[in-house]
Amino acid sequence: MYETYWAKMEDKGSIMIPGGQKLSYFSSADDLCWFMEPELSDAIRRLHSVVGNAVAEDKFIVVGTGSTQLLFAALYALTCTNSHLLDQPVPVVSAAPFYSCYPGIADLVRSGLYKWGGDAGKFDREEPFIEIVNSPCNPDGSIRGPVVPQNDSRKGKLIHDFAYFWPQYTPIGAPADHDIMLFTLSKCTGHAGSRIGWALVKDRSLAEKMVGFINIATIGVSKDAQLRAAKLMGALADQCGRENDFFKYGQRLLTDRWRRLREVVDKSEVFTVKDYESDYCSFFKDIFKPNPAFAWLSCDHISDTASFLQG
Amino acid sequence: MYETYWAKMEDKGSIMIPGGQKLSYFSSADDLCWFMEPELSDAIRRLHSVVGNAVAEDKFIVVGTGSTQLLFAALYALTCTNSHLLDQPVPVVSAAPFYSCYPGIADLVRSGLYKWGGDAGKFDREEPFIEIVNSPCNPDGSIRGPVVPQNDSRKGKLIHDFAYFWPQYTPIGAPADHDIMLFTLSKCTGHAGSRIGWALVKDRSLAEKMVGFINIATIGVSKDAQLRAAKLMGALADQCGRENDFFKYGQRLLTDRWRRLREVVDKSEVFTVKDYESDYCSFFKDIFKPNPAFAWLSCDHISDTASFLQG
Numbered sequence: 196m197y198e199t200y201w202a203k204m205e206d207k208g209s210i211m212i213p214g215g216q217k218l219s220y221f222s223s224a225d226d227l228c229w230f231m232e233p234e235l236s237d238a239i240r241r242l243h244s245v246v247g248n249a250v251a252e253d254k255f256i257v258v259g260t261g262s263t264q265l266l267f268a269a270l271y272a273l274t275c276t277n278s279h280l281l282d283q284p285v286p287v288v289s290a291a292p293f294y295s296c297y298p299g300i301a302d303l304v305r306s307g308l309y310k311w312g313g314d315a316g317k318f319d320r321e322e323p324f325i326e327i328v329n330s331p332c333n334p335d336g337s338i339r340g341p342v343v344p345q346n347d348s349r350k351g352k353l354i355h356d357f358a359y360f361w362p363q364y365t366p367i368g369a370p371a372d373h374d375i376m377l378f379t380l381s382k383c384t385g386h387a388g389s390r391i392g393w394a395l396v397k398d399r400s401l402a403e404k405m406v407g408f409i410n411i412a413t414i415g416v417s418k419d420a421q422l423r424a425a426k427l428m429g430a431l432a433d434q435c436g437r438e439n440d441f442f443k444y445g446q447r448l449l450t451d452r453w454r455r456l457r458e459v460v461d462k463s464e465v466f467t468v469k470d471y472e473s474d475y476c477s478f479f480k481d482i483f484k485p486n487p488a489f490a491w492l493s494c495d496h497i498s499d500t501a502s503f504l505q506g
Numbered sequence: 507m508y509e510t511y512w513a514k515m516e517d518k519g520s521i522m523i524p525g526g527q528k529l530s531y532f533s534s535a536d537d538l539c540w541f542m543e544p545e546l547s548d549a550i551r552r553l554h555s556v557v558g559n560a561v562a563e564d565k566f567i568v569v570g571t572g573s574t575q576l577l578f579a580a581l582y583a584l585t586c587t588n589s590h591l592l593d594q595p596v597p598v599v600s601a602a603p604f605y606s607c608y609p610g611i612a613d614l615v616r617s618g619l620y621k622w623g624g625d626a627g628k629f630d631r632e633e634p635f636i637e638i639v640n641s642p643c644n645p646d647g648s649i650r651g652p653v654v655p656q657n658d659s660r661k662g663k664l665i666h667d668f669a670y671f672w673p674q675y676t677p678i679g680a681p682a683d684h685d686i687m688l689f690t691l692s693k694c695t696g697h698a699g700s701r702i703g704w705a706l707v708k709d710r711s712l713a714e715k716m717v718g719f720i721n722i723a724t725i726g727v728s729k730d731a732q733l734r735a736a737k738l739m740g741a742l743a744d745q746c747g748r749e750n751d752f753f754k755y756g757q758r759l760l761t762d763r764w765r766r767l768r769e770v771v772d773k774s775e776v777f778t779v780k781d782y783e784s785d786y787c788s789f790f791k792d793i794f795k796p797n798p799a800f801a802w803l804s805c806d807h808i809s810d811t812a813s814f815l816q817g
Contacts, residue, residue: 208525
C-alpha cells in the first residue's frame with residue numbers, strides 16, 4: 196500500500212551499507228538492549244514524540260525481529276520466574292475476535308511457562324493470567340482495553356499489541372502509557388519485509404529478560420534492517436505536518452478505500468460492514484472515523500467485487 | 507577480524523536499498539521457503555559449489571535469523587509430531603565440550619517437545635534422541651561425527667552445526683552431505699550483525715516444518731539482511747582462486763594468529779594448546795593444519811598476554 200509513497204520519496208528512505216560496516220553482534224555497550232542500533236532507538240523515541248501515540252521517554256526500548264518476536268519475548272519475561280501452582284503454564288488470553296496468530300504463538304513448542312487460554316471474555320479461572328490487548332484490534336478494528344476482571348487470586352499481566360495504533364488507522368486522542376507496548380515497522384512505514392518491531396517497557400528487569408530471550412533466540416536483530424528502519428522512521432518524523440506527511444497520505448488512501456468498499460457493500464444487500472464512531476485525533480487536530488486494517492487487507496478485491504455486482 | 511578485507515573490497519560488498527523496495531513479507535511464491543530472497547538462495551548454492559564444503563544441489567534451503575534460529579526450527583521440526591512414550595520431551599545431546607549456548611537453546615521456554623540432555627558421550631537411555639554434531643567443534647576445534655550408538659529403541663536424529671566448516675578454519679577433503687546442515691553468515695563472511703543463517707535439508711517435509719516454525723516465530727527473515735548476505739557471498743564466490751581470495755586471506759590471518767599464540771604459549775610454561783593434525787584440503791589443493799575458531803576468539807588478548815609474559 197505504501198510503495199508509491201516511498202518511491203516518490205526517493206533517497207529520503209534509501210540506505211547504503213558498505214561491506215566493511217556493521218559486522219559485529221554488538222550495537223551499543225551502554226544500552227540495556229545491547230544489540231539495538233542507537234540511530235534506531237533515537238528514531239523510535241522521536242517518532243512517538245512527534246506523533247503522540249505512545250509515551251516513550253521514560254521507557255526501555257527492546258528491538259525485535261518483528262513485533263511477533265517481542266510477543267514471545269514478553270511471554271517469556273512475564274513467566275520465566277513463575278512459581279505459581281506447581282509451575283503450571285500461565286494462560287494467555289485475548290478478547291475475541293483475536294489476531295489469528297496468537298494461539299499458534301502461545302502453543303508453538305508446548306512451553307511449560309505459558310499456554311494459549313482462549314477468549315479473554317470467557318476467562319474466569321482463579322489463577323494468574325496474561326492478557327494481550329490488541330488495539331485497534333486485528334481483525335475488527337475496534338479500540339480495546341483489558342477485559343478480564345482481576346481479584347486477589349486472578350491477577351493478570353497485560354501486553355498491549357499496538358501494531359495499528361497510528362493515526363492513519365485510528366484517531367488517537369492522547370499518547371498511550373502501559374507497561375509493555377508492542378509496535379511493528381510493517382504497519383508503521385509499511386516495510387513488513389524488514390522484520391523490525393520494538394517494545395516500550397516500563398520495568399527494567401522485565402526489559403532485561405526480554406533482551407535475554409532475544410539473545411538466546413536469535414542473538415539480536417539484524418543491523419541492516421535496524422539501520423533501514425531508523426532511516427525510514429526518521430523520514431516519517433521529518434515529513435510530519437509537511438507536504439509529504441506520511442500519516443496524512445495513509446489516512447487519505449485508507450479513507451478512499453473505505454469509501455469505495457462501503458459503496459460496494461451498500462449495493463450488495465448481502466455484505467455489511469461495521470460503522471465506526473468518529474473521534475478526535477490530537478495528531479491531525481481533527482475529528483474523523485477510524486480506517487481499520489481489515490479494509491486494507493481486503494482492498495485488492497474491491498474492484499473485482501464491484502465489477503461482479505455491477506456487471 | 508574480516509573488516510579490513512571488506513573495507514578493501516569497497517563496493518564489491520556494499521548494498522543500496524531504495525525506500526520503495528522490499529516492503530512485502532513475501533520473497534518467492536515458487537520456493538518452499540517463501541520468505542527467502544532468490545538472490546540469496548542462488549548465492550548459497552553457488553558458494554557451496556565453488557568451495558566444496560557441502561552438497562547443496564539436491565537440498566532444500568531454509569533461511570533463518572542466524573543459524574541459532576535454524577537450530578530452534580530443526581528441534582521443532584524433528585519433534586512436533588513426536589508421539590513416543592506419553593509425549594515426553596526428546597533429549598537433545600551433544601558431545602562435550604559442546605557449544606555453551608546449546609543447553610540454553612534447548613531449555614529456553616521449557617518445551618514439551620524437547621529438552622537438553624547433556625553430553626552425548628554419556629547418553630545411554632533407551633529412547634529417541636537428537637544429537638547436535640558440531641564440526642569443527644566450538645570450543646575445541648576438533649572434527650566431529652555422531653557419538654551416540656543407535657539401536658532399535660535408541661534411535662537418533664542428527665543436526666550438523668557447520669558454522670566453522672569453511673576452509674579458512676579447517677582443511678576440507680570432500681563436501682559434507684547430511685540430513686540437516688546449518689551454516690551462518692557470521693563465520694562465513696564475518697557479518698554476525700546481519701543475523702543470517704541457512705539450513706541445507708534433505709527431506710521436504712522436515713524443511714516445510716522448519717519454514718512453518720520461522721513463519722510463526724518471526725514471520726520470515728529480514729529481506730535487507732538477505733540482500734546483503736547475497737551480495738557478500740556472491741563477492742566471496744567471485745574472488746575464489748583470484749588475488750583477493752577471501753578464504754586464502756582468512757587462512758593466512760588465522761595461521762599468523764595461531765603462530766603468535768603458540769610462540770607466547772611455548773614461553774609460558776603455564777599454558778598449552780592442543781596440537782592439530784594436518785590434512786588435505788580440496789579447496790586449497792594443499793595439506794595444512796586447522797586454525798580453529800577459539801584462537802580467533804582469544805586473539806584480541808594475544809599482544810597483552812605477550813607483553814605481560816615478556817615484560
